[in-house]
Amino acid sequence: MSTELSTGATRQSAEALARSKGEPNWLVELRGEAAELAGTLGWPKPEKVRIERWNLTAVGNYEQSTAAASIGELPAVARELIAEGTENLLVQRNSGVVWKQFSQELASKGVIFTDLETACKEHGELVQQYLFQAVAKNEDKLTALHAALWNGGVFVYVPKNVEVEIPLQAILFNDNAGATFAPHILIVADTHSRVTYVDSVVSEPGAASAPFMHPSIVEVFVKAGAHVRFGSIHHMGETGVDMTIRRAVIDNDGRMEWIIGDLNDGNTVSDTKSVLNGKGSTSDAKVISVGTGAQQMSLTTQAVHFGKNSDSDMVTRAVMKDSASAIINGITKIEHGATKANGVQTEKVLMLSPKARGDANPILLIDEDDVTAGHAASVGQVNPEMVYYLMSRGISKQDAERLIIYGFLAPVVSEIPVEAVREQLQRLLERKLEG
Known part of the structure; x- marks a missing residue:
């Protein structure tokens, strides 16, 4: 089945597609509202990057996916990324999930690891509590568009006091530029739980010669005393535009770790934020990127402190070749009342060509006196x-x-x-x- 859904989608078309997939009424309504919003809101405006010059309308058509009968049926680009002996794997191809496997032992403990479309049908009340709560669908055209058309995706729920020792892995790949490819990742780690999640977002090398757009959102909820480790490598072709928003909301004594590799060949907007709501909450973010050719990148890492004694550390390292350019923003915001908070950030850019450009912008926004904060930034050659x-x-x-x-x-x-x-x-x- 192929169903068109572009940036000009109407409420009727978005709702019709949702109903055709058997989605619950609350999600049908959400998609319809988002489609209307997408027609009224503007694109995000990352600093010093003119994304309005990019091809942002090539979101493609929804293509119903056919499940693989075995891992051997998956394309080589997906098979080579599968961790040896893994019991916990989800694979999305273009518009839908084609492979799922999950440990019975973890399932018996109440852990949920499935695609988000299935989770909306089978665990609707749980998903509704969190979906589009860290990233609101009405923030801008990107979030509204994503809310209207997201597909496949990943849902992880870890119950209280459960520790998932083996990483959960997802492979999200696109080998058809004409197919809508917009996964949504939603992770909920309940009180004193622990989980590691890793994904690879890739396009088939040489398969996509036409322009395509990858609008993606990640939402993570870290409850009191929980620990989430999130790793993600993005490598999409030069004809693609990758626009990914990541948000984590962290409660008392919770810990969030981001490990991000933005290694696309095309234009990229990557925004990763931790909201430290709880007392003693912590965030550690590490981001790397390599720019080549004429690609343009906007890489933003943020930590917003509300909780007392909260702590954040952000490290971004980028290497620029040829005539590639990157605007790298590190933003630490300490709100009034977040006493004893500590925010540290480092941005470093290595230039390998006189035509390459890299701007490192450390930003400290402090509304409280009794805190510590620091930053370091450098741009230079080997x-x-x-x-x-x-x-x-x-x-x-x-x-x-x-x-x-x-x-x-x-x-x-x-x-x-x-x-x-x-x-x-x-x-x-x-x-x-x-x-």
Whole structure:
């Protein structure tokens, strides 16, 4: 089944598509309202990036997906990312999920790991409590458009006091530029629970020659004393526009860890925020990106402190080649009343070409006196003294520069918790940095 749903979608078309998929009435209504909003709101306006010049209308048509009979039927781009021996895997291809497997042991403990469309039907009351609560559907045209057309997606729920020791993995891939590809990730970690979730968002190499747009939203809710570790690698083709919003809401003594690799070949808007509502809540965000060709990127990492004794740490490292450009924003906001809060951020950009551009913008917004906050930012080329030192030890100049670059990115690469995804990241870095 192919159903058109573009940025000009009406309430009627959005609701008709939702009904055709058997979605519950509350979701049909939500999609209809969002479609109306999308026609009235403007696109987000990231600083110093003119996204209105990008192709933002190529959202494609909804294509009903056919489930795979075995992992062997999945394309190679998906199979090579699967963690060896995993029992917890979800695969989305274009507009829908085509493979699911989940540990019976975790299911017996009340853990839910399924696609979001299924979760809306089978766990509607639970999903309704959280869907579009961290990211409101009426923030701008992007969030409204996504709310109207999201498909497939992932839903994770971990009950109180349950620890999921083995990472949950999702592979979200697009090999048809004409298909709507808009997964929504929703993770809820209840009180004193623990979970690691890792996904890879990719397009088939060389398969998408036509323009496409990937509007994606991630919502994470970390309840009191819970710990969520979220890893995500994005690698989509140069004809694509990747616009991803990530939000985490963290309660008392909760901990959120972000590990993000934005390694697309096309234009990118990536916005990752932690809202530290609870006393003693913490957030740790690590982001890397490599820009090549003429791609443009807006990479924003944010921490908003409401809770007393809350703590945030943000690290962003980017490497720019050719004529690529990146605007990197780190925003720490400490609200009035968030006494004893601590916010630290570091943005570093390594330039490998005189035509490349990288702006690092650390921003501290402090509305409370009894806090600590700091930032560091740097933009520069490979240190010639470091190159000279390595060359004096018998290493060629090319290898010396490569080692320095990999060392620059290592703090994030080493944090990826699934070996297959970590190896993917290494391959992508090699391809983008060495051509």
